[in-house]
Amino acid sequence: ETGVTQSPTHLIKTRGQQVTLRCSSQSGHNTVSWYQQALGQGPQFIFQYYREEENGRGNFPPRFSGLQFPNYSSELNVNALELDDSALYLCASRPLPGRTGELFFGEGSRLTVL
Amino acid sequence: SQQGEEDPQALSIQEGENATMNCSYKTSINNLQWYRQNSGRGLVHLILIRSNEREKHSGRLRVTLDTSKKSSSLLITASRAADTASYFCATVAGGGAQKLVFGQGTRLTINP
Numbered sequence: 378e379t380g381v382t383q384s385p386t387h388l389i390k391t392r393g394q395q396v397t398l399r400c401s402s403q404s405g406h407n408t409v410s411w412y413q414q415a416l417g418q419g420p421q422f423i424f425q426y427y428r429e430e431e432n433g434r435g436n437f438p439p440r441f442s443g444l445q446f447p448n449y450s451s452e453l454n455v456n457a458l459e460l461d462d463s464a465l466y467l468c469a470s471r472p473l474p475g476r477t478g479e480l481f482f483g484e485g486s487r488l489t490v491l
Numbered sequence: 492s493q494q495g496e497e498d499p500q501a502l503s504i505q506e507g508e509n510a511t512m513n514c515s516y517k518t519s520i521n522n523l524q525w526y527r528q529n530s531g532r533g534l535v536h537l538i539l540i541r542s543n544e545r546e547k548h549s550g551r552l553r554v555t556l557d558t559s560k561k562s563s564s565l566l567i568t569a570s571r572a573a574d575t576a577s578y579f580c581a582t583v584a585g586g587g588a589q590k591l592v593f594g595q596g597t598r599l600t601i602n603p
Contacts, residue, residue, distance in 0.1 A: 410590065412591075417595075418595055418596075419581075419593030419595045420534070422592065433589075433590055467534065469534075478539065479536035479539060480534075481536070482526075482533040485531075485533055487531070
């Protein structure tokens with residue numbers, strides 16, 4: 378049990394639609410990052426938020442955006458969905474930025490784009 | 492893009508045997524971590540080894556790191572059916588974002 382919860386667990390969208398995925402971190406975990414994991418692949422870093430500001434981004438287009446809230450919750454928004462966006466989206470948190478320790482992952486949200 | 496490669500991509504052994512998985516990476520690192528994932532669910536942290544360490548143990552897990560060869564190995568001793576999962580190595584290069592860069596994983600199956 379990592380203390381990180383994600384919703385929804387599964388969802389189906391059609392191409393061109395928009396989706397919002399949600400994550401709730403442990404109290405005190407003020408750094409949250411999002412990863413995309415395609416089937417059969419390792420997770421890929423999308424971006425990281427610290428104190429409600431984005432402080433790192435992977436190779437993802439601007440239609441992937443995020444928000445972090447003071448209550449340790451966060452959102453991943455994806456606009457103009459494409460078929461290749463079908464994947465497991467993982468939220469992960471850690472207590473402090475700058476520490477190089479472990480990440481605590483949620484169970485993920487599996488997105489299918491038709 | 493993935494940082495490196497894991498070898499083998501799939502491994503099937505009998506319960507009680509030892510399982511060894513290897514990971515190679517491309518750039519300088521601050522630390523390397525191993526994670527476990529059951530059947531497309533969330534990842535669970537197993538062990539972290541820093542760039543100035545060569546070997547680390549945690550229960551039935553043994554991790555080695557060779558920074559000159561940019562490689563690491565994970566050994567699981569006395570395997571159990573419950574060890575069946577995918578195992579990923581992930582590197583941290585340092586810098587502000589502290590992002591993890593994952594390999595493609597090894598799918599481990601333990602046969603009873």
